[in-house]
Amino acid sequence: MSTNLEVGIVGLPNVGKSTLFNAITKAGAEAANYPFCTIEPNVGVVDVPDKRLDVLSDMFKSKKIVPAAMRFVDIAGLVKGASKGEGLGNKFLSHIREVDAVAEVVRCFEDGNITHVEGSIDPLRDIDIINTELCLADMETVEKRQERLVKLAKTGDKKVKLEQAVMEKVMAGLSDGVPARRLGLTEEEQELLGELHLLTMKPVLYITNVAEGEVADPSGNEHVQAVKKYAAEENAEVIVVSAKMESEVAELPEEEAKEYLEMAGLEETGLDRLIKAGFKLLGLMTFLTAGEMESRAWTIKLNTKAPQAAGKIHTDFERGFIRAEIVSFDDLVACGSKAAAREKGLVRLEGKDYVMQDGDVVEFRFNV
Numbered sequence: 001m002s003t004n005l006e007v008g009i010v011g012l013p014n015v016g017k018s019t020l021f022n023a024i025t026k027a028g029a030e031a032a033n034y035p036f037c038t039i040e041p042n043v044g045v046v047d048v049p050d051k052r053l054d055v056l057s058d059m060f061k062s063k064k065i066v067p068a069a070m071r072f073v074d075i076a077g078l079v080k081g082a083s084k085g086e087g088l089g090n091k092f093l094s095h096i097r098e099v100d101a102v103a104e105v106v107r108c109f110e111d112g113n114i115t116h117v118e119g120s121i122d123p124l125r126d127i128d129i130i131n132t133e134l135c136l137a138d139m140e141t142v143e144k145r146q147e148r149l150v151k152l153a154k155t156g157d158k159k160v161k162l163e164q165a166v167m168e169k170v171m172a173g174l175s176d177g178v179p180a181r182r183l184g185l186t187e188e189e190q191e192l193l194g195e196l197h198l199l200t201m202k203p204v205l206y207i208t209n210v211a212e213g214e215v216a217d218p219s220g221n222e223h224v225q226a227v228k229k230y231a232a233e234e235n236a237e238v239i240v241v242s243a244k245m246e247s248e249v250a251e252l253p254e255e256e257a258k259e260y261l262e263m264a265g266l267e268e269t270g271l272d273r274l275i276k277a278g279f280k281l282l283g284l285m286t287f288l289t290a291g292e293m294e295s296r297a298w299t300i301k302l303n304t305k306a307p308q309a310a311g312k313i314h315t316d317f318e319r320g321f322i323r324a325e326i327v328s329f330d331d332l333v334a335c336g337s338k339a340a341a342r343e344k345g346l347v348r349l350e351g352k353d354y355v356m357q358d359g360d361v362v363e364f365r366f367n368v
Contacts, residue, residue: 011105216265241270
């Protein structure tokens with residue numbers, strides 16, 4: 001079963017979050033080939049676009065194509081005071097705890113017909129409101145851990161002292177409204193925090209929602225520039241979209257959608273850019289399998305070794321891993337067939353230490 005990457009979409013009311021979510025899930029509504037058929041209304045599964053699968057499907061005469069998938073969760077109900085139970089409060093926080101990454105939608109357009117919950121357009125203030133709520137929730141988590149550490153310190157365990165120091169550092173940051181991910185923590189410090197699953201440690205990408213005419217060139221939008229500057233401080237990605245445009249594109253047949261985007265000066269939809277940014281943010285890549293039954297993409301972390309990649313397909317493949325027969329997608333296409341690639345010596349047999357590369361077309365050999 002291939003891993004579904006899960007991204008939570010958050011934002012204040014009236015920033016275009018639901019419009020964007022609905023456009024995304026409309027685009028990904030054909031989710032019939034996924035193992036879960038009953039999906040909560042606020043979860044959308046979207047195919048990760050991958051033109052390589054069409055090429056493999058033609059070459060191997062595959063009966064079906066199974067792309068990698070991304071799950072988007074519409075996390076509703078963030079308002080000031082969420083950490084104290086305002087709005088959907090705790091439900092909101094528990095939903096965020098479960099996702100791999102957070103996409104924060106901020107409004108960067110003026111429109112007199114759409115009121116903003118805070119009375120004016122100021123994306124940095126909106127980000128600050130969201131951060132404050134998540135920091136407050138994390139402070140409670142850290143406080144509980146600190147109380148336990150006081151008891152554990154009596155055992156004289158050195159690791160406890162290290163952990164206490166990290167908790168103090170994080171608590172000081174959170175008290176000032178600084179998310180844990182912006183505190184420049186070392187890998188060791190991050191590991192010590194690991195099991196707390198802090199909300200403010202989750203990787204974030206920012207989605208700036210602009211007017212339709214500004215998507216192709218947002219350089220004149222000072223709100224977008226302010227968000228980009230803020231995001232650069234934590235190495236976060238910023239994606240510029242028009243939720244209104246996305247919802248219009250989602251309604252169109254593929255060819256018309258392509259023309260619409262070209263007229264707007266865009267090469268791909270906001271959804272495609274969002275998926276790419278999500279992969280980059282979480283350090284993910286895809287390897288491919290192809291045959292008569294199906295051509296399929298599998299999502300793995302960068303630097304995954306061959307046996308663990310095989311385990312994505314089935315645990316038996318990892319347990320009884322012998323070798324991986326690999327050809328790079330580009331080599332395969334250049335040769336026109338696997339047999340031709342084999343003749344040229346481009347099909348390799350790799351062992352347990354092989355680090356998978358994006359676009360590897362693989363056949364695993366195993367014995368259980």
